[in-house]
Amino acid sequence: MTVHPTECLLRMYDQHHDLEDYQSGVPRWCTGCGDNGILAAVQRLCRDEDLRPEKTVFVSGIGCSSRFPHYMKTYGFHGIHGRALPVAEGIRMARPDLNVFVNTGDGDCCSIGAAHWIHAIRYNMNMTVMLHDNQIYGLTKMQASPTSPRGLKSNTTPHGAYLEGLQPLTVTLGVQNVSFVAQAVDWIPEVLYDIIAAAYRHKGLSFVRILQRCPEWLPKMLDPWVHDPLKIMLLTHENGLKLSPNISKVYKTQERHDPSNINRAREIASVADPIPVGILYHNPEVPCYEELRDAGQQRSMRFIKAGLEAEFDKFTVWPQDADSKAQPSA
Ligand SMILES: Cc1ncc(C[n+]2csc(CCOP(=O)(O)OP(=O)(O)O)c2C)c(N)n1
Ligand code: SF4
Ligand SMILES: [Mg+2]
Numbered sequence: 001m002t003v004h005p006t007e008c009l010l011r012m013y014d015q016h017h018d019l020e021d022y023q024s025g026v027p028r029w030c031t032g033c034g035d036n037g038i039l040a041a042v043q044r045l046c047r048d049e050d051l052r053p054e055k056t057v058f059v060s061g062i063g064c065s066s067r068f069p070h071y072m073k074t075y076g077f078h079g080i081h082g083r084a085l086p087v088a089e090g091i092r093m094a095r096p097d098l099n100v101f102v103n104t105g106d107g108d109c110c111s112i113g114a115a116h117w118i119h120a121i122r123y124n125m126n127m128t129v130m131l132h133d134n135q136i137y138g139l140t141k142m143q144a145s146p147t148s149p150r151g152l153k154s155n156t157t158p159h160g161a162y163l164e165g166l167q168p169l170t171v172t173l174g175v176q177n178v179s180f181v182a183q184a185v186d187w188i189p190e191v192l193y194d195i196i197a198a199a200y201r202h203k204g205l206s207f208v209r210i211l212q213r214c215p216e217w218l219p220k221m222l223d224p225w226v227h228d229p230l231k232i233m234l235l236t237h238e239n240g241l242k243l244s245p246n247i248s249k250v251y252k253t254q255e256r257h258d259p260s261n262i263n264r265a266r267e268i269a270s271v272a273d274p275i276p277v278g279i280l281y282h283n284p285e286v287p288c289y290e291e292l293r294d295a296g297q298q299r300s301m302r303f304i305k306a307g308l309e310a311e312f313d314k315f316t317v318w319p320q321d322a323d324s325k326a327q328p329s330a
Helices: 005-013 034-049 065-071 084-094 106-112 114-123 168-173 189-201 223-227 245-250 262-269 289-294 301-313
Strands: 056-060 075-078 099-105 127-133 180-185 205-211 232-236 254-256 275-282
Touching: 034 065, 034 127, 034 189, 034 205, 056 065, 056 084, 065 075, 065 099, 075 084, 084 099, 084 106, 084 114, 084 127, 084 289, 099 106, 106 114, 106 127, 106 168, 114 168, 114 205, 127 189, 168 180, 168 205, 168 262, 168 275, 180 189, 180 262, 189 205, 189 245, 189 275, 262 275
Parallel strands: 056 075, 056 099, 099 127, 127 205, 180 205, 232 254, 232 275
Antiparallel strands: 180 275
Protein backbone atom coordinates (compact mmCIF):
# COMPACT_ATOMS: atom_id res chain seq x y z
CA MET A 1 0.00 0.00 0.00
CA THR A 2 1.37 3.40 -0.93
CA VAL A 3 1.38 5.94 1.87
CA HIS A 4 1.11 9.51 0.75
CA PRO A 5 3.96 11.61 2.27
CA THR A 6 1.54 14.03 3.97
CA GLU A 7 -0.09 11.13 5.82
CA CYS A 8 3.22 10.37 7.54
CA LEU A 9 3.65 14.03 8.43
CA LEU A 10 0.18 14.23 9.90
CA ARG A 11 0.87 11.20 12.08
CA MET A 12 4.09 12.77 13.33
CA TYR A 13 2.30 16.00 14.27
CA ASP A 14 -0.21 14.05 16.33
CA GLN A 15 2.56 12.87 18.64
CA HIS A 16 2.25 13.70 22.30
CA HIS A 17 5.27 15.41 23.89
CA ASP A 18 6.76 14.76 27.31
CA LEU A 19 8.83 17.09 29.45
CA GLU A 20 12.10 15.63 28.11
CA ASP A 21 11.06 16.66 24.62
CA TYR A 22 11.60 20.29 25.68
CA GLN A 23 14.71 19.82 27.84
CA SER A 24 18.14 20.42 26.37
CA GLY A 25 21.45 20.23 28.23
CA VAL A 26 22.26 21.06 31.83
CA PRO A 27 21.76 24.74 32.64
CA ARG A 28 24.97 26.54 33.57
CA TRP A 29 23.20 28.94 35.90
CA CYS A 30 24.38 29.16 39.53
CA THR A 31 22.69 26.99 42.12
CA GLY A 32 19.65 28.81 43.43
CA CYS A 33 19.47 31.16 40.43
CA GLY A 34 15.86 32.13 39.75
CA ASP A 35 16.35 31.41 36.05
CA ASN A 36 16.14 27.69 36.87
CA GLY A 37 12.57 28.07 38.18
CA ILE A 38 11.52 30.09 35.15
CA LEU A 39 12.92 27.41 32.83
CA ALA A 40 11.06 24.67 34.71
CA ALA A 41 7.76 26.59 34.46
CA VAL A 42 8.20 27.20 30.72
CA GLN A 43 9.09 23.58 29.96
CA ARG A 44 5.99 22.43 31.87
CA LEU A 45 3.86 24.89 29.94
CA CYS A 46 5.19 23.62 26.60
CA ARG A 47 4.42 20.06 27.69
CA ASP A 48 0.92 20.91 28.95
CA GLU A 49 0.05 22.91 25.83
CA ASP A 50 1.69 20.17 23.73
CA LEU A 51 3.56 22.77 21.70
CA ARG A 52 5.29 21.27 18.70
CA PRO A 53 9.03 21.82 19.29
CA GLU A 54 9.60 22.40 15.59
CA LYS A 55 6.94 25.12 15.64
CA THR A 56 8.30 26.91 18.70
CA VAL A 57 11.14 29.40 18.99
CA PHE A 58 12.82 31.05 21.98
CA VAL A 59 14.62 34.32 21.30
CA SER A 60 17.00 36.10 23.66
CA GLY A 61 19.65 38.80 23.79
CA ILE A 62 22.81 38.52 25.91
CA GLY A 63 23.07 37.88 29.64
CA CYS A 64 22.74 34.94 32.05
CA SER A 65 18.98 34.87 31.43
CA SER A 66 19.55 35.04 27.69
CA ARG A 67 21.10 31.56 27.75
CA PHE A 68 17.51 30.34 27.98
CA PRO A 69 17.14 29.13 24.34
CA HIS A 70 20.09 26.74 24.84
CA TYR A 71 18.08 24.79 27.39
CA MET A 72 14.93 24.42 25.30
CA LYS A 73 14.79 21.60 22.76
CA THR A 74 12.99 23.87 20.31
CA TYR A 75 14.28 26.38 17.80
CA GLY A 76 16.18 29.22 19.42
CA PHE A 77 18.02 32.42 18.63
CA HIS A 78 20.62 33.63 21.15
CA GLY A 79 20.95 37.03 19.61
CA ILE A 80 22.83 40.23 20.35
CA HIS A 81 22.59 42.39 23.43
CA GLY A 82 19.33 44.36 23.54
CA ARG A 83 18.02 43.02 20.24
CA ALA A 84 15.87 40.06 21.29
CA LEU A 85 12.63 41.90 20.53
CA PRO A 86 13.37 43.05 16.96
CA VAL A 87 14.64 39.55 16.13
CA ALA A 88 11.42 38.06 17.53
CA GLU A 89 9.35 40.57 15.54
CA GLY A 90 11.14 39.55 12.35
CA ILE A 91 10.42 35.90 13.06
CA ARG A 92 6.77 36.73 13.72
CA MET A 93 6.45 38.57 10.41
CA ALA A 94 8.11 35.80 8.38
CA ARG A 95 6.63 32.82 10.23
CA PRO A 96 3.27 33.68 11.81
CA ASP A 97 2.72 29.95 12.36
CA LEU A 98 5.40 29.74 15.07
CA ASN A 99 4.98 30.13 18.84
CA VAL A 100 7.38 32.94 19.72
CA PHE A 101 8.84 33.41 23.22
CA VAL A 102 11.36 36.04 24.31
CA ASN A 103 13.64 35.83 27.35
CA THR A 104 15.43 39.04 28.20
CA GLY A 105 17.27 40.49 31.20
CA ASP A 106 16.81 43.87 32.89
CA GLY A 107 20.00 45.10 31.24
CA ASP A 108 19.10 43.56 27.91
CA CYS A 109 15.55 44.95 27.84
CA CYS A 110 15.56 48.11 29.95
CA SER A 111 19.05 49.46 29.23
CA ILE A 112 20.62 48.77 25.82
CA GLY A 113 17.32 47.42 24.42
CA ALA A 114 15.02 50.10 25.84
CA ALA A 115 14.07 51.64 22.49
CA HIS A 116 13.11 48.25 21.07
CA TRP A 117 11.08 47.49 24.19
CA ILE A 118 8.88 50.61 23.79
CA HIS A 119 8.21 49.95 20.11
CA ALA A 120 7.59 46.25 20.60
CA ILE A 121 4.83 47.07 23.10
CA ARG A 122 3.29 49.48 20.59
CA TYR A 123 3.46 46.99 17.72
CA ASN A 124 1.77 44.37 19.92
CA MET A 125 2.94 41.39 17.87
CA ASN A 126 1.85 38.00 19.14
CA MET A 127 4.61 36.76 21.45
CA THR A 128 5.29 36.01 25.11
CA VAL A 129 7.99 38.20 26.63
CA MET A 130 9.59 37.26 29.95
CA LEU A 131 11.72 39.90 31.62
CA HIS A 132 14.09 38.12 34.01
CA ASP A 133 14.58 41.05 36.38
CA ASN A 134 17.37 40.31 38.86
CA GLN A 135 18.07 44.06 39.14
CA ILE A 136 21.73 43.64 38.17
CA TYR A 137 23.95 42.74 35.24
CA GLY A 138 24.67 39.13 36.22
CA LEU A 139 26.75 37.80 33.34
CA THR A 140 29.26 40.66 33.39
CA LYS A 141 29.69 40.35 37.15
CA MET A 142 27.61 42.89 38.99
CA GLN A 143 27.12 46.25 37.37
CA ALA A 144 24.04 48.32 38.27
CA SER A 145 21.14 48.02 35.81
CA PRO A 146 18.29 50.50 35.28
CA THR A 147 16.12 48.49 37.67
CA SER A 148 18.72 48.36 40.48
CA PRO A 149 17.29 49.97 43.61
CA ARG A 150 18.62 53.31 44.83
CA GLY A 151 21.62 52.85 47.10
CA LEU A 152 22.66 49.48 45.61
CA LYS A 153 26.43 49.07 45.72
CA SER A 154 27.86 47.46 42.61
CA ASN A 155 31.01 47.58 40.50
CA THR A 156 29.72 50.64 38.65
CA THR A 157 28.07 52.26 41.70
CA PRO A 158 30.60 51.73 44.54
CA HIS A 159 28.97 54.50 46.59
CA GLY A 160 25.47 53.18 45.93
CA ALA A 161 23.17 53.81 42.94
CA TYR A 162 22.11 57.48 42.94
CA LEU A 163 18.81 57.05 41.13
CA GLU A 164 15.57 55.27 41.95
CA GLY A 165 15.19 52.07 39.92
CA LEU A 166 13.16 52.23 36.73
CA GLN A 167 9.87 50.33 37.14
CA PRO A 168 9.36 48.11 34.03
CA LEU A 169 5.64 47.66 34.66
CA THR A 170 4.78 51.37 34.81
CA VAL A 171 6.86 52.03 31.69
CA THR A 172 5.11 49.22 29.78
CA LEU A 173 1.68 50.34 30.93
CA GLY A 174 2.40 53.84 29.62
CA VAL A 175 2.95 52.73 26.03
CA GLN A 176 0.23 52.99 23.38
CA ASN A 177 -1.36 49.64 22.42
CA VAL A 178 -0.20 47.80 25.54
CA SER A 179 -2.32 44.65 25.78
CA PHE A 180 -1.02 42.34 28.55
CA VAL A 181 1.12 43.11 31.60
CA ALA A 182 1.79 40.81 34.53
CA GLN A 183 4.24 40.38 37.37
CA ALA A 184 5.55 37.13 38.86
CA VAL A 185 8.28 36.02 41.24
CA ASP A 186 10.53 33.02 40.61
CA TRP A 187 10.00 31.49 44.07
CA ILE A 188 6.24 30.73 43.86
CA PRO A 189 6.29 28.08 41.09
CA GLU A 190 2.54 27.46 40.88
CA VAL A 191 1.69 31.13 40.43
CA LEU A 192 4.65 31.70 38.12
CA TYR A 193 3.36 28.89 35.91
CA ASP A 194 -0.22 30.25 35.88
CA ILE A 195 0.96 33.73 34.93
CA ILE A 196 3.22 32.54 32.09
CA ALA A 197 0.38 30.30 30.87
CA ALA A 198 -2.06 33.24 30.80
CA ALA A 199 0.56 35.29 28.97
CA TYR A 200 1.06 32.54 26.39
CA ARG A 201 -2.71 32.29 25.77
CA HIS A 202 -3.06 36.02 25.18
CA LYS A 203 -3.06 37.04 21.53
CA GLY A 204 -0.71 40.00 21.28
CA LEU A 205 2.48 40.91 23.11
CA SER A 206 2.29 39.70 26.68
CA PHE A 207 4.88 41.26 28.97
CA VAL A 208 5.71 39.40 32.17
CA ARG A 209 8.19 40.92 34.58
CA ILE A 210 9.60 38.17 36.77
CA LEU A 211 11.48 39.15 39.90
CA GLN A 212 14.39 36.76 39.71
CA ARG A 213 16.88 35.95 42.43
CA CYS A 214 20.61 36.27 41.73
CA PRO A 215 22.27 34.53 44.68
CA GLU A 216 25.71 35.14 43.17
CA TRP A 217 25.72 38.96 43.25
CA LEU A 218 22.69 39.94 45.34
CA PRO A 219 22.28 36.97 47.68
CA LYS A 220 20.00 38.58 50.25
CA MET A 221 18.22 41.28 48.31
CA LEU A 222 14.85 39.58 47.88
CA ASP A 223 14.99 37.60 51.17
CA PRO A 224 12.40 39.77 53.01
CA TRP A 225 9.83 38.93 50.31
CA VAL A 226 10.86 35.31 49.92
CA HIS A 227 10.55 34.60 53.64
CA ASP A 228 7.40 36.59 54.45
CA PRO A 229 4.34 35.56 52.41
CA LEU A 230 2.45 38.60 53.70
CA LYS A 231 4.81 40.80 51.69
CA ILE A 232 3.43 39.35 48.45
CA MET A 233 0.16 40.86 47.22
CA LEU A 234 -1.69 38.43 44.98
CA LEU A 235 -4.02 39.99 42.41
CA THR A 236 -7.05 37.80 41.90
CA HIS A 237 -10.02 38.04 39.58
CA GLU A 238 -12.29 35.76 37.58
CA ASN A 239 -10.71 37.31 34.45
CA GLY A 240 -7.22 37.12 35.91
CA LEU A 241 -5.44 34.82 38.29
CA LYS A 242 -7.48 32.16 40.07
CA LEU A 243 -5.74 30.88 43.19
CA SER A 244 -5.64 27.32 44.45
CA PRO A 245 -6.75 26.82 48.10
CA ASN A 246 -3.15 26.01 49.09
CA ILE A 247 -1.78 29.25 47.68
CA SER A 248 -4.65 31.26 49.19
CA LYS A 249 -3.92 29.77 52.61
CA VAL A 250 -0.26 30.80 52.55
CA TYR A 251 -0.44 34.11 50.70
CA LYS A 252 -3.10 36.04 52.54
CA THR A 253 -2.38 39.54 51.26
CA GLN A 254 -4.69 39.73 48.25
CA GLU A 255 -6.50 42.30 46.15
CA ARG A 256 -9.38 41.65 43.82
CA HIS A 257 -8.21 43.45 40.70
CA ASP A 258 -10.04 43.60 37.38
CA PRO A 259 -7.30 43.39 34.70
CA SER A 260 -9.33 45.59 32.33
CA ASN A 261 -8.85 48.56 34.70
CA ILE A 262 -5.70 50.27 33.38
CA ASN A 263 -5.78 53.13 35.88
CA ARG A 264 -5.73 50.79 38.86
CA ALA A 265 -3.12 48.66 37.04
CA ARG A 266 -0.85 51.72 36.84
CA GLU A 267 -1.28 52.41 40.55
CA ILE A 268 -0.52 48.78 41.44
CA ALA A 269 2.50 48.76 39.11
CA SER A 270 4.25 51.40 41.17
CA VAL A 271 3.89 49.47 44.45
CA ALA A 272 7.16 47.82 45.49
CA ASP A 273 6.22 46.54 48.94
CA PRO A 274 4.26 44.32 49.16
CA ILE A 275 5.23 42.97 45.72
CA PRO A 276 2.09 42.76 43.53
CA VAL A 277 1.91 39.41 41.75
CA GLY A 278 -0.67 38.58 39.09
CA ILE A 279 -2.19 40.00 35.93
CA LEU A 280 -2.21 43.77 36.09
CA TYR A 281 -3.65 44.50 32.67
CA HIS A 282 -5.29 42.53 29.91
CA ASN A 283 -7.02 43.88 26.82
CA PRO A 284 -7.64 41.20 24.18
CA GLU A 285 -9.06 43.77 21.73
CA VAL A 286 -5.79 45.52 20.84
CA PRO A 287 -4.91 44.63 17.23
CA CYS A 288 -1.61 42.89 16.43
CA TYR A 289 0.65 44.65 13.94
CA GLU A 290 1.19 41.54 11.83
CA GLU A 291 -2.56 41.14 11.32
CA LEU A 292 -3.06 44.80 10.40
CA ARG A 293 -0.24 44.58 7.88
CA ASP A 294 -1.33 41.28 6.41
CA ALA A 295 -5.03 42.21 6.22
CA GLY A 296 -6.39 41.34 2.80
CA GLN A 297 -3.31 39.35 1.79
CA GLN A 298 -3.93 36.04 3.53
CA ARG A 299 -1.10 33.59 2.92
CA SER A 300 -2.73 30.44 1.70
CA MET A 301 -1.04 27.06 1.99
CA ARG A 302 -0.56 27.18 -1.81
CA PHE A 303 1.27 30.51 -1.52
CA ILE A 304 3.60 29.16 1.20
CA LYS A 305 4.27 25.93 -0.72
CA ALA A 306 5.03 27.84 -3.92
CA GLY A 307 7.58 29.95 -2.01
CA LEU A 308 9.21 26.87 -0.53
CA GLU A 309 9.35 25.12 -3.92
CA ALA A 310 11.02 28.17 -5.45
CA GLU A 311 13.67 28.11 -2.69
CA PHE A 312 14.28 24.35 -3.03
CA ASP A 313 14.53 24.67 -6.81
CA LYS A 314 17.60 26.87 -6.38
CA PHE A 315 19.46 23.81 -5.13
CA THR A 316 18.28 21.39 -7.78
CA VAL A 317 21.09 19.39 -9.38
CA TRP A 318 20.16 18.60 -12.97
CA PRO A 319 21.47 15.37 -14.55
CA GLN A 320 24.22 16.11 -17.07
CA ASP A 321 22.52 14.30 -19.87
CA ALA A 322 19.17 16.00 -19.34
CA ASP A 323 17.70 17.93 -22.18
CA SER A 324 18.97 21.49 -21.64
CA LYS A 325 15.57 22.83 -22.67
CA ALA A 326 14.06 21.17 -19.61
CA GLN A 327 16.21 23.24 -17.27
CA PRO A 328 14.73 26.40 -15.84
CA SER A 329 16.25 29.64 -17.05
CA ALA A 330 18.45 31.35 -14.41
C1 LIG B 1 26.75 45.63 22.65
C2 LIG B 1 27.15 45.01 23.95
N1 LIG B 1 27.36 45.80 25.02
C3 LIG B 1 27.70 45.26 26.20
C4 LIG B 1 27.83 43.91 26.32
C5 LIG B 1 28.26 43.31 27.66
N2 LIG B 1 27.14 42.71 28.36
C6 LIG B 1 26.88 41.39 28.20
S1 LIG B 1 25.60 40.88 29.14
C7 LIG B 1 25.40 42.43 29.77
C8 LIG B 1 24.35 42.75 30.80
C9 LIG B 1 23.47 41.60 31.12
O1 LIG B 1 22.54 41.97 32.11
P1 LIG B 1 21.06 41.48 32.05
O2 LIG B 1 20.45 41.77 30.75
O3 LIG B 1 20.37 42.06 33.24
O4 LIG B 1 21.18 39.89 32.15
P2 LIG B 1 21.55 38.95 33.37
O5 LIG B 1 22.96 38.53 33.13
O6 LIG B 1 21.41 39.72 34.63
O7 LIG B 1 20.58 37.84 33.27
C10 LIG B 1 26.32 43.33 29.24
C11 LIG B 1 26.40 44.77 29.58
C12 LIG B 1 27.59 43.11 25.20
N3 LIG B 1 27.66 41.77 25.24
N4 LIG B 1 27.24 43.67 24.03
S1 SF4 C 1 25.23 35.30 38.18
FE1 SF4 C 1 23.17 35.56 39.04
S2 SF4 C 1 21.80 35.64 37.28
FE2 SF4 C 1 23.75 34.78 36.58
S3 SF4 C 1 23.48 32.54 36.73
FE3 SF4 C 1 24.44 33.24 38.64
S4 SF4 C 1 22.74 33.59 40.04
FE4 SF4 C 1 21.88 33.52 37.96
MG1 LIG D 1 19.95 41.21 35.04
